[in-house]
Amino acid sequence: QGTEVAFGTVQQDTSLPVEVSADALSVSQNDGSALFTGNVIIGQGDMRLSAPRVLVYYTENQSGIERLEATGGVTLVNGDQAAEAESAEYEVNRGTIRMVGNVLLTQGANTLVSDSMDVDLEAGTAQMNGRVRTVFQSGHN
């Protein structure tokens, strides 16, 4: 079971160019896989995904990037919402991010915790699945 949550203020145009900045990038010659290391920040529109390591998977015909796999503690910020998880897989062309490993989503005051979360940037929604627990900041603000 899971809960559908709005994520991101506006529908994200997923055909915007994706920028990746990092300390280093190593491309291996025989299988062409590329690994970003050192505070990697992936940005598209106002979405920022940062992680210490990101592995790049190319499409079969080597014509573009199919998905980016971020590991080692990932934070995803989109507008005023932020989500943290152990790892995330960003399907670049489809504009979806799958975050796995005690996901913590904060929206303004309340936070949701779950095992994994699927973010659809285009629709601006996030589907949290697994055991979802919410923590409400009651009262003071």
Next chain:
Amino acid sequence: MYSRLIAWLKILLPLGALILLSTIFLYSRGPDPISTIPVLSGGGDPSKTEQIGSPFYAGTTENGQGLTLAARQARMLDSDGAGVVADDLRAVIDVRDGNRITIDARTGRMQEGDMLLLRDGVTLESSSGYTVTTNGLNAEIDRVAIESTEAVDATGPGLTLSAGKLRVEESSDTNDIQLLFTDGVKLVYTPQPNEAE
């Protein structure tokens, strides 16, 4: 009177012809063989500026990667004559499993100690789909170790990137060749939505 004239003519005319003929051989322009040979003027020492046309070097690196160097022309460095400068150089590294790295440069200078300094207009093309352009690249020719001396720009499959430095080296364990972009990497990729379906 008439026959005496003819008699004289019979002598004078052949004699004149003989004289005319001899002027062609005996009095021709004095041949001066020395001045006609094209001699290097200006006192340049020819051995210093000797050039090798389209030099070609082929060898293998320590662990078996084939390396060939070809250039339009190579000439000795006149200062100390230690280094050799090659113009329009192309270096090709053939990795064992069929991959290839091709480096083109306008000038390449061979230092002792097997270090090749490639300068101005250097492009490195790797069969993994990456083409890197920079202004300076130092390459060792006894093993695969290439390092850029300046920032580099590169284009890859569907992406462009720029980095502070590029190092191409063999990773010791898997002896696969790696392109290491360091000193800050910026990459821009524009997604192709139609790929997704």
